[in-house]
Amino acid sequence: MKLSKFWLMLVLSLSLMLILVACGGDDEDTSAPEDEPEQTDDGTEDDGDDTDADTDADDGDEGEEAGGPQQGGMITAGMYSAPGHQFNPIFYGDAYEANILDFTHESLVTLNENFEYVPSLARDWELNDDQTELTYYLEENVTWHDGTPFTADDVYFTYSSIADGEYVASGGVRIDYVRFLVGYEDYRDGETDTFEGVEVVDEHTVKFHFAEPNVTPEFRTSFPIIPAHVFEGLSVADMVDHPASRNAGEIIGTGPYQLTDMLEGEQYVLTAYDNYWKGSPKLDGITWRVIEQSVMPGMLERGELDMIAEPNGVPAADFERVDGLDNVTTFTTQDFGYQYIGIKHHHRTAEDVENGVVDPNNWVVNEKVQDVRVRQAMMYALDREGIVGGLMNGLGSVLHAPFPEASWAYDESAFTVYEQNVEKANELLDEAGYIDVTGDGYREDPDGNEWTLNLDYPTGNEVRERTAPIIVAEFGEVGIRVDMRQPRDAATHFEIVEDDNTDWDLYLAGWSLATGDPDPAGIWKSDNPFNYLRWNDSTSDELIELAVKAPDAFDLDFRAETYNEWTAYVTEQVPMVFLYSSDNIYAYNSALQDVTHRPTGIYTDSHLWWLDQE
Structure with a gap:
């Protein structure tokens, strides 16, 4: 099916995250510069319009007629520059790294199509009247890719690592997630060994304490979480080059896919995590290939490529050609x-x-x-x-x-x-x-x-x-x-x-x-x-x-x-x-079903994607 372009009509909030990093939305947070994201990325990322393609872009009806979603199959996606080889969310720097992290790591809360915060790793939360305390109640059935349970200790570890005095000196840039919290400067400067801004109440409850009433508390607490058990005992400086930040097979997240193999600068293989807490992904995996931008449309047409997404998607000069392909679904939205x-x-x-x-x-x-x-x-x-x-x-x-x-x-x-x-x-x-x-x-x-x-x-x-x-x-x-x-x-x-x-x-x-x-x-x-x-x-x-x-x-x-x-x-x-x-011109193989279209992209609920192989 072909979907016409629409522009955002009602957006409640936007923020610059250095999605990393500087490239451009590309390279540009993440945050990031584009080549950051901010989660660019990730950081970075929806239309308040009720005509959001969540409803008319999901091709699940066709799959149901053929017997429902099918299990199995790999898809190949293309990006035009190689990731910078940093797959730890607190240090990543560009949108190409975010293409991996968006599938491997998750946050406490996320944004829906109306730019409202909704549960993710946190199932619920409470904010006190003056907005100085935010308490999260965590999902209890989440495990990291190595099978270790996800707990409130992981949340504390993530934010205390960003608040650490070695963080900026080691190349970290996301201090806006911690600088409003109680005790940030004392912890950063080594005056205390405990970061008071984040309190572990119990195994599945964590409380954030803001130094002053905060106007954006959910946003400040929405950074992807990293595993404490993997990095504990290391200095923040040593985390940067640790195998769990760099090497395929050793990067541990809670997301639906794991980075299991890579050929640096050429190919990055994401494999389904069968014990994913929202349900085992339908696809076997996603292979990201680094491909020259000019040849991507031809590969998409020939079926050698299944998806062109972040950053920027299909080159504008090729839009009409790609949009006219019977085997390709396109979705166009304003770039963030x-x-x-x-x-x-x-x-x-x-x-x-x-x-x-x-x-x-x-x-x-x-x-x-x-x-x-x-x-x-x-x-x-x-x-x-x-x-x-x-x-x-x-x-x-x-x-x-x-x-x-x-x-x-x-x-x-x-x-x-x-x-x-x-x-x-x-x-x-x-x-x-x-x-x-x-x-x-x-x-x-x-x-x-x-x-x-x-x-x-x-x-x-x-x-x-x-x-x-x-x-x-x-x-x-x-x-x-x-x-x-x-x-x-x-x-x-x-x-x-x-x-x-x-x-x-x-x-x-x-x-x-x-x-x-x-x-x-x-x-x-x-x-x-x-x-x-x-x-x-x-x-x-x-x-x-x-x-x-x-x-x-x-x-x-x-x-x-x-x-x-x-x-x-x-x-x-x-x-x-x-x-x-x-x-942003997203394009993907029309055999790929249940892809959610949002103004911020198409990566939401990727564990539900499946290939109609009939």
Whole structure:
């Protein structure tokens, strides 16, 4: 069956998670940058519209006519970049890793099609009147992939690991899940051996204690859980490279599938966990293959590939071809991530990178991009509508603000709109003192020195790769010289983005937006590890904190007004160049049944998927 595209009509909440990581929704939390997710991912992630395809996209009726869901069979799915080889949820960094973790690990609660929190590993919960205590009652029949029972100790261990003083130094970035809890700073700084923010009441009851009334308590407690019995006795620093974080067959979750085999950079095999607490999966497993994006549609047509999903799905240029295939079901929805040009406002010192320190007080300023008029000129120089229309066949939208249109925090009256205006770009650069002194068509800096901005970008995402030379050319039209350097694979690219003790000025990436809450602290607050821009701005920080500060923040109108003020400030300052948000085009073999379609994707209830092999 073919399903028409629909846009989100009523979304209660969105949040940036560094789904990891920086790539782009791609690479972009998880959280993550896209190449993060946030659970990108995962972090990262539904339409409030009652026409949600949960009902008309489930092909179970046909299966019932043929005798009901069938057991067995493997499907092959494709992603265009390799995971970064980190399969521990508290450390994962990109959307490709999230493609594995979404099937292997679970959270206490999850979001339904109306963006309401519903039970997952927790069967029920209670929140006290002032929203400082949240008590979860856990499912009692859940086991980890090695057969060990899941308990409240696992919840405590997960959150105490994120709160540990070694966490950020070891590459962890998801401190927003613990920084609001009681005793976080004392535990982080080694002043106490017990993390008071999470209390194990009994084997199947756990209570979260917030230092102040919290406006988003379920969101703050919705991170995937890791097994205490596997990592206990290890320092957080040693968890990063432990076999249970890296190696197929040793990664332990509670999800419907296990990562049992992999050929690094090429293939990742997920095998059904027969004792899954919601019921044994119908499929035998899912094999993820790393495939060049351009050949995926042909493989789907020939039956060599059964699914193209995260990140971004089918390339927009191939949508009509794929949508017309009789053996393929397509589903299109608005992406919860966006692509951007990152601007490195500061660099961390080599010493801080080595020690895993994120301290704005130590950062080294990048003078080449400090003048706000330069950054505004970059916005005016670009024909972003042309990118969406020309490279994406119109299947996307220009991004003007740090919130997508689906979010309740989005208000088109709050932000500056930068349409392409070469004359305006030239005026701003002239005012800033960037003049072409030598007559070669490129501007020198105010001191008369050569002014070249380096641009780095990753491979994998075809549209992003094709965007790079367009940016170079259009910046060149206003006299900004750009050195477009040789692209790297996504994992290497984003590792350098994070380390940033380099000569980088500009880079292409994306952020994955997870559902939960629009609080932008995760990637925008100056001292947050996911602030890969290394933008250090007190005004932005103050507004971000104000928007979640009780009691005022319990009023949604107050939060919306504060986010409007923050949005106006961000779009004036241009800490990054917003590019576009693409549509997600999911496609899969029509023989695959009971696939749930939601605005956030198609991975929900994957244990119910089955192949009609008649």
